[in-house]
Each structure stands twice: as structure tokens, then as C-alpha cells.
Amino acid sequence: MLALTILGNNSAIPAWDRNPTAHILQSLEECYLIDCGEGTQIQMAKYKIRRSRLHHIFISHLHGDHYFGLIGLLTSMSLLSRTQDLHLHAPAALEQIINLQLSVAGVQLSYPLYFHAITTENIIVDDNKITVKSFKVKHRIECWGFLFTEKRNPRKIDSVRISAYEIPKTFYEKLQKGEDYITKKGTIIPNEEVTVAGIKPKSYAYCADTIYDETLVEKIKFVDLLYHEATYLKNLQERAAERFHSTTIQAAAIAKQAEVKKLLIGHFSSKYEMLDEFLSEATEVFENTELALQGVSYRI
Amino acid sequence: MLALTILGNNSAIPAWDRNPTAHILQSLEECYLIDCGEGTQIQMAKYKIRRSRLHHIFISHLHGDHYFGLIGLLTSMSLLSRTQDLHLHAPAALEQIINLQLSVAGVQLSYPLYFHAITTENIIVDDNKITVKSFKVKHRIECWGFLFTEKRNPRKIDSVRISAYEIPKTFYEKLQKGEDYITKKGTIIPNEEVTVAGIKPKSYAYCADTIYDETLVEKIKFVDLLYHEATYLKNLQERAAERFHSTTIQAAAIAKQAEVKKLLIGHFSSKYEMLDEFLSEATEVFENTELALQGVSYRI
Numbered sequence: 001m002l003a004l005t006i007l008g009n010n011s012a013i014p015a016w017d018r019n020p021t022a023h024i025l026q027s028l029e030e031c032y033l034i035d036c037g038e039g040t041q042i043q044m045a046k047y048k049i050r051r052s053r054l055h056h057i058f059i060s061h062l063h064g065d066h067y068f069g070l071i072g073l074l075t076s077m078s079l080l081s082r083t084q085d086l087h088l089h090a091p092a093a094l095e096q097i098i099n100l101q102l103s104v105a106g107v108q109l110s111y112p113l114y115f116h117a118i119t120t121e122n123i124i125v126d127d128n129k130i131t132v133k134s135f136k137v138k139h140r141i142e143c144w145g146f147l148f149t150e151k152r153n154p155r156k157i158d159s160v161r162i163s164a165y166e167i168p169k170t171f172y173e174k175l176q177k178g179e180d181y182i183t184k185k186g187t188i189i190p191n192e193e194v195t196v197a198g199i200k201p202k203s204y205a206y207c208a209d210t211i212y213d214e215t216l217v218e219k220i221k222f223v224d225l226l227y228h229e230a231t232y233l234k235n236l237q238e239r240a241a242e243r244f245h246s247t248t249i250q251a252a253a254i255a256k257q258a259e260v261k262k263l264l265i266g267h268f269s270s271k272y273e274m275l276d277e278f279l280s281e282a283t284e285v286f287e288n289t290e291l292a293l294q295g296v297s298y299r300i
Numbered sequence: 301m302l303a304l305t306i307l308g309n310n311s312a313i314p315a316w317d318r319n320p321t322a323h324i325l326q327s328l329e330e331c332y333l334i335d336c337g338e339g340t341q342i343q344m345a346k347y348k349i350r351r352s353r354l355h356h357i358f359i360s361h362l363h364g365d366h367y368f369g370l371i372g373l374l375t376s377m378s379l380l381s382r383t384q385d386l387h388l389h390a391p392a393a394l395e396q397i398i399n400l401q402l403s404v405a406g407v408q409l410s411y412p413l414y415f416h417a418i419t420t421e422n423i424i425v426d427d428n429k430i431t432v433k434s435f436k437v438k439h440r441i442e443c444w445g446f447l448f449t450e451k452r453n454p455r456k457i458d459s460v461r462i463s464a465y466e467i468p469k470t471f472y473e474k475l476q477k478g479e480d481y482i483t484k485k486g487t488i489i490p491n492e493e494v495t496v497a498g499i500k501p502k503s504y505a506y507c508a509d510t511i512y513d514e515t516l517v518e519k520i521k522f523v524d525l526l527y528h529e530a531t532y533l534k535n536l537q538e539r540a541a542e543r544f545h546s547t548t549i550q551a552a553a554i555a556k557q558a559e560v561k562k563l564l565i566g567h568f569s570s571k572y573e574m575l576d577e578f579l580s581e582a583t584e585v586f587e588n589t590e591l592a593l594q595g596v597s598y599r600i
Contacts, residue, residue: 013376014342038372039339042314062404068372072338075364076313093404100400104362104393106441141406 002027002150002202002300004225006266007043009292011209011231011245012065014038015270019294020065023227024049025148025204026297027129033057034146034206040069041076047295051077052084056125058132059090060208061143067094071101074113082111089124089134091142092117118144135219137210139244145207147220153198155191162194202300205260209267211241212250217257225300226260227292229267234281248278252285266292302327302450302502302600304525306566307343309592311509311531311545312365314338315570319594320365323527324349325448325504326597327429333357334446334506340369341376347595351377352384356425358432359390360508361443367394371401374413382411389424389434391442392417418444435519437510439544445507447520453498455491462494502600505560509567511541512550517557525600526560527592529567534581548578552585566592 003026008019020037024044031053033040044051051073059067067090077086088094095115102109116124118134125132133147154176167181167189175181176198181189205220207228220226231245240247246254248265255263263286268275275291282289290298303326308319320337324344331353333340344351351373359367367390377386388394395415402409416424418434424446425432433447454476467481467489475481476498481489505520507528520526531545540547546554548565555563563586565578572578575591582589590598 012379014345019342038369039342042319042339045314062401064372064375064401064405068368069338072364072368079312091404093400097397097400097404100393100397101362101364104391104397104441105364141404 001199002148002204002224003297004204004227004264004300005047005049005297006264006292006294007040007047007049008037009266009268009294010065011229011267011269013270016273017294018268018270019043020068021267022069023206026053027150029053029129030055032130032132032148035060035066035208036068036070036073037065038068038072041073043294044073051080051082055085056087056089056132058144058146058206059088059094060137060145060206061139061141062091062093063141063209066209070094071098074098074109075102075105075107078107078109078111085112085114087114087116087125089116089118089132091144092119135216137208137216138213139209139211143208143210145205145210145216145219147223148204148206150201150203152201155195155198158194158196165189165194167194204300207254209244210246211244212246212254214254214257216254220254220258220260222259222261224261225264225298226255226258226262227264227266228254230265230278230282231267231269233272233277248281249285252282252289255286255289261288262298263289264292264298265289301499302448302504302524303597304504304527304564304600305347305349305597306564306592306594307340307347307349308337309566309568309594310365311529311567311569313570316573317594318568318570319343320368321567322369323506326353327450329353329429330355332430332432332448335360335366335508336368336370336373337365338368338372341373343594344373351380351382355385356387356389356432358444358446358506359388359394360437360445360506361439361441362391362393363441363509366509370394371398374398374409375402375405375407378407378409378411385412385414387414387416387425389416389418389432391444392419435516437508437516438513439509439511443508443510445505445510445516445519447523448504448506450501450503452501455495455498458494458496465489465494467494504600507554509544510546511544512546512554514554514557516554520554520558520560522559522561524561525564525598526555526558526562527564527566528554530565530578530582531567531569533572533577548581549585552582552589555586555589561588562598563589564592564598565589 005024007022010018022040023034228251230251305324307322310318322340323334528551530551
């Protein structure tokens, strides 16, 4: 089970009470921070995101509206005496910026910070709960998208049906993994007879800042939730292309081609105060679209 | 005439809806930004501070709560196509940090940014309105205070009394500067006879983050408004000293010794939600004390 909380949905300049980009993906045990615009630590406090559940931060690219809040968050966690590991996945140049800022302040972090430079499309996190893949997106500078996929959830023991068989409890873990049970007499009790499927693993794709790019489709095919930027309304398609951004209907077209379950659009240009047209334009192309709104959690 | 607007009054970590340090000193024509914690550009928008009136930014030291908002403000002004000059006065190492952040983003600012490294106690701004002096304060790392002093305001012509004399209007500018007038017959008309004093020039001293340090007194003697940090209440004097910070009564003692008109205290530790004790402790030592509260403008 995953849920996505939006901490910032504006592009470039903070405006209209909209903060720059930051997403929190939450599983039952963990939370993952994706991009970290200025003010993210304040937004995290506001929406009660516990820093202690955060062990991985992903930065898509080094435009300021996607990372200027990071150094403040990192140093605050140190001031609060964090001791847990923290893994930072980001374009290589960020490491020097952080080290420089820590060194001029004479700060040594209270916790181990592991910097992982993203250099290629690859699996960058793979633990017993989730895998995270980086994929290239086309923007003005080096920029990465992230695909989060839950690990297959264990099957559940059907307590009523299993009571009809003599299966030792020590075998339950294997049943949960899908194995059949073979009795001493050699009779096979098929797994499906005594278990039911676990919750279907969910997936979330974050496409960062990107020009309209159909090569994305294969990378995010069939995800449960797709976040695709929509900086502009459809009438500004040329400006969007010039700046390597997308429009509402371009985001929706990618969602449609990728046959995703749901589309979330955000990274709205500061020129727009009202957002209703973003939704109406996108839903015309891909119906199951929602606006990324600050403070809202989208269950995946 | 000067007024000081507080954009952030908290130390280290944002908490209790208090932002990290940023002050705006406003004269009739200009505004001066002193320190720039994370979120300052958002606070400037909230309190309607016009960026176009800003030509000088002063950074006291390179602890994050005093400058992490700077890069966001600088790049936002560029995104908004600013063309006016901007002067940044700060410890030398900040230049490299800014240049690095601009370069990884491929950003060239739309306006000229002049970096002035502060290296000694000196007059760092001196125009026809104001002088700004840097002075050393004692903190864990290199740290500067700033003394703002308005230029002497021109004397005002007393229109009733001057009508008794035949003084050509072309001489009025000299009268405003304080010169006497000598008639063709050689009679001296003393300046005080036909003019009254202009508004008294005001002064503001910003002491940044500092341990209790009586050598400050001479540097800020008699200012109209003194901002002195008070990170802790008086019972935490030892902790304050360890961290090169001050308490309420230490700030007030400096104000008293310096015989300032008014004291403003701020940079409150995140451990305190309520601030009333800060005021009651400080006023016991120096009566004309106020708390630095966000969004409030203090007329000097």
C-alpha cells in the first residue's frame, strides 16, 4: 500500500501559496522524499511527515525549485541529533554543493549521509519492500525520473480452509511465498487451496520536469499512479517546448499511451492563479486525472 | 526615516510558524535585506516587500539559518527578468557556493550581481542616503554585524522667517546644507535664523549571532534601534555561551551599556513555543525592549 503526499506543486517561483516541488511517497514503514524545493522542511512539519521514517531522498535535477530546500532539511536533521542512515540519490554535482555548504558552516552531520550519484538508468534502491528505478527524462539539464514498485506482497493464509488440513505452522512462511504443501503420504495440497493473494503491489512513476516525450511511455507503462508535469495550459505548447516543459494535454497523452491507472499533474507555472482549466483540459484527453494539490494524500 | 520589518525570528530550525532570520530595513526609497534564511522570498511576498527596491543584501555569516534562502531569491529575481544591479555583502566563501549553484543549473542571472566579500570592519556602503559599517561579532564562525546610519537630513527652510530677508532662491540649497547667508552689504544672516533642523538621522545596529561580548558596546553606542539576539532565556546562560549565543538579560545588558534608544530581541531557540518570558526577562534589565515578531514593522 502506497500513498503520495504533495508538499509543493508550483514551478520555478513560489506563488499563490504554492511551494516548489516536493513529493512524499509513503509505504507502511517508510517514506521517500522526491525532490525538495525551498521550504520543504516547513511543509513536512505542517503535514506531520516524520523525518525518522525517511531514509531515501531522490533529487531529479539541479534546477533550484527541485533542491534548494535540501540543505536546510539535511542540517535540521543533524541539529535534531538524527543518527539513522540517510541515502541521497541525485545528479553527481550535488555532492560538492552540499559538502561546500557544510564545510563553510563548520558542520559535521550527526548521522551518516550516503551520496549515490545517478549516472544511468538503473535500479537504485532494492530492498525487501520496494524497488526504485531511475530513468532519463528530457529537460534543459540532466534530469531523472523515478519508478517506484512495491515488492510482491506475501499471500495470505486462509484460516478457515487451512483448518481442514494438517499443515505444520513452520510451513506457513513457504505457503505465503506461494509453495504447495506435500503431505507425508505424497498428496499435493495446492497453494491456492489454502491461501489467497496478497494485496497487489503498487507502482508510482515520477517524471520530474520534461518536454513532451513519447519515449517515456515504455518506461512507465501500466503504473498505478503517474505524476507528469503540466507547467502550462495547452495554448502555450510552443513556450512549453522551448523551455523543455509540457502542457496539460501532453501530460494526459502520455498517461493515455502508457495506459496508467491514474494521472496526477503539477508543477504549475506561477503565471496561473487558478487551476481549474488544468484539470478540465487534461481530463478531456485522459479522464482519471487529478491536480497535485498541496497537503493532499493520494492513495495508490 | 527608517523602519525595520522582521521576516524571520527563529534560530536554527524553523518551528512554531517562526522562520529563520531575515530583516528588511526600509528607508523612503530603498530597502536593505539583512540575512536571508530559508523561505525569505516567500515572506517577502507575504509582507509585500518590493524586490525592485532592493539593491543591497547583507549576510552576516554562513550558518544555514542566515543564508539558505538567498539562492532562491537570487534566481527568482532572474526568472522575473530583473535588470537592476544587486550588491551582495557577505563572507567570501559565499561567492563560490552561489556560482556553483548557478553553474550546475546552467543559469545566467538576468541582472548584474556584484559580490563584495567582507574581510574587515569597514564602511561597506556609502551613498547619499546611508552609510553601512561592518563590525565583527564573536560567534562560532566568522560573523559580521552591520551598523546602518542615515546621512544627515537637509535643514528645512522656514518659509515665514525667510520672507523677512532678501535671499535669492538659488542660495536655498546652501541654506539646507547649513551655510549662513551674507548680504551684499556684508551682513551675516545666520543659518539658524531662516532654517530649522531636518529630521534627525536614524541608526540601526544588527548584531547577528553573538556570544555576550561587551566589546560590542562601543560599536553600537547610542543607536536608535539595536537588534541583539536572545536565543535563550536567562537560566540557560551556560548553554548560550557554549554555542556562542546570548540570553535575554545579556542582550538587555548590552543595550543598557550602549545606551541605545530601543532594543529588539530575536533568534529564539526552537525549544520555546511561547515568547512572553523573553520579553519579561529582558525588560527587567532594559525597559524599552520589544520582541522581534514576524510581519511587524518597527519604526525607527
